[in-house]
Amino acid sequence: LFLSGKMTRPILELADVARKIAWMDFTSRYTGKREDEIGVLGTSINTISEELSRTITDLKQANEEIKNQMAVQKKFMASVSHEFKTPVALIRGYAEALTIKGDTATSAQIIIREADRLDRLVSDIMAVIKMETHVLPIEVRMQELGPFLAGVASRFETQALEKKAKLRITADPAIEIEIDSDRMTQVMDNLLSNAIRFVPENGKIMIRASKSEQQVRIEVENEGDPIPEEHIANLFTPFYRVDDSRSRKSGGTGLGLAVAKGIVTAHNGTCGVNNTSTGVCFWLEIPMHSDK
Template sequence: MTDGVIATDRRGKVILINSPAEKMLRVPHESVNGKAIIDVLDIADDYQFDNLMGQEAPITLDRSTVNERYILRVNFSVIQRETGFVNGVIAVLHDITDQEKVDQERRDFVSNVSHELRTPLTSMHSYLEALSDGAWQDPDLAPKFLEVTQNETERMIRLVNDLLKLSRMDGGREHLDKSFVNFTDFFNHIIDRFEMMKKDSIKFKRFISKEPVIIEIDEDKIMQVLDNIISNANKYSPDGGQISFFLKKFDNKIEVAISDEGLGIPKEDLDKVFDRFFRVDKARSREMGGTGLGLAIAREVIRAHGGEIWAESNRGKGTTVKFTLPYSELPEDDWE
C-alpha cells in the first residue's frame, strides 16, 4: 500500500498508523500513538476533531521547506457501526507533490502565454485604433505606427512558433535528422555569420583548434541552439566587451562554451534561465524582442542529442553558457 493510513478512536486519539503515513509525516509511530490526530497532522489551529467527522472535502497539508516542496492531501472517513455509533475516523494520506508541481507549471504556463500575447496585442490595438482615427493620414506618424504593428506581429509569430517547437518536443514528435558534421567548421561558420552583423565595439575571440571534430547532429537544430546563445551574448554585451568561443574535445563528448562580459546572472537564477518564459531582466528582454523560450528550446534540443547544457556566471562579470554533445572517434573510411 502506498497511501498513508491513520485510524483514531472516538475521542480522536491515534490508535493505528501505517509505515507510509509515518514516512509521509516523518514521525515514528511511537511518538504518534495516543496523540490527537489534529496535532499529528498539525491542523489544530484550523480544525477540531468534531470537524473532521463531517469533513467531506480533502485537506491539503503543505509541508514544504525552503529547500523542498512537499504537499500531502488527506481524506477523512468516519468509522461507524450499524447502530450509528461512531468509533473514530480514518485519514488516508496521498503525496501529491508531483501532481501539484505539474498543475502549478500548467497554471504558470497559461498565465505566461496570456501575458506574452496580451502585451503585443494591446500595443497593436492601440496603434491600429490611432490609425483608424485618422493617424493614417499623417505622413510622419503613419509609417511609425505601421512599423510598430508589424514588429509586434512578428514577435507574436516568433512566440507561437517557439511554443509549437516545444509542444512537438514535449510530445516526442520532433524528429532529429542527424548527419555527420565537422563541428569545427560548423561552429566557425555560425560565428562568422554573427561577426559580420555584430556591433563594431564588440570583439569576438575564438579558442577553437583547427583539428576536425566529426560528430553526428541535427544541423538545423544545433544551429538554432547556437544562434540563440550567441544572439543573447551579443544583446547583453556592453560596448567594448568581448564574446569568447570555446570548443573542447574529450574521449566521449565535446564541450562548447560561449562567454560574454555582460551584467551576468544572479547565482539563484542560474538554474532558472532554461525554464520557459524565465527572464533575468524582463523589461529589457521584451524590449529586445525575446520570447523567453529560446534557452528552453536549446535545453530540449541538447537533451534530445544526449548532451547537457548549463550556465555559469559572476554577477557583473558576464555569463558563460556551456553544452556538451556525445562524441566518438569516427573511422576515417566512414567519414570519407
C-alpha cells in the same frame, strides 16, 4: 435507558461527523470502537472523509497550477506579440525606405536580419510544441565543427559590429561530430543572440570548442554583467526570464534557452551556464558519435 443511550451516542457522533463533512470540515473522525453495523458505517465515513480531504487538496493544488500556467501563457503571448511586432515594423520601415532612397544595401541587410529573427522565433515556438509532446526528431550526420561554428557566427557579425563587440572563435580544426546541423544551428543561434543581447559596447564574445575523449564541449562566453545566482537554476525553464523589464527592452521570450536544452538533450548531451570573472559563459557537452 442505558441501552438506548449506548445506541444513540454513536449514531449522534456519526451524524455530527457527516454534518461537518457536508460543511467541508474534514478534521472530525468517528472514534467509536464498535464492531457491529454502526462501527462499519463509522469506519466508512472516516475513509470517505479522508479521501474527500485528499481529493479537494489535490484539486486546489491543480487549480493553482492551472492559474499559474495561465499567467505564464499570458506573459508568453505578450512577449511573443512584442517580439513579432518589432521585426515586422522594422521590415516594413526599411522596405518602404528602399522605394524612396538609394541606400539599398543597408536597408536590405536590416530586412534580412529581422527576417532571420522572425524565423528563429517561429522555430523556437515549433520546437517547444514538439518538446511538450516529447517528439523532437533529429537527423544527425558527421560535421566538421570548425566550419560549422564559423558559418553560424558569420550570421551575427553585423549585430556584433552594431555594438562594436568583437566576435572570436577558437576551435580545434580536427574536431568532427555527429549532429543535426539544423537543430544545432538553432542552439547556437539562441546562445549567440543571447550573448549579443547582453554584451556591452566594445565587449567581447568568445566561441570555444574542444574535445575530451568522446565528448565535445562548446562554450559561448560574453563579457558583461553576471547572472544573479538565484536565477541560474531556472534559466533553461520555458518562459523564464531573469528580469521582465530588461528582457522586454532587449528582446527575448524566455524560450531560447529552453529550446537549446531540449535539442542538446536530444543529442544525449548536457548544457549549463556559469558566471566568469568578466561575464557569463553558456556551455554544452555532447558525444562525438550519436546513437540516433
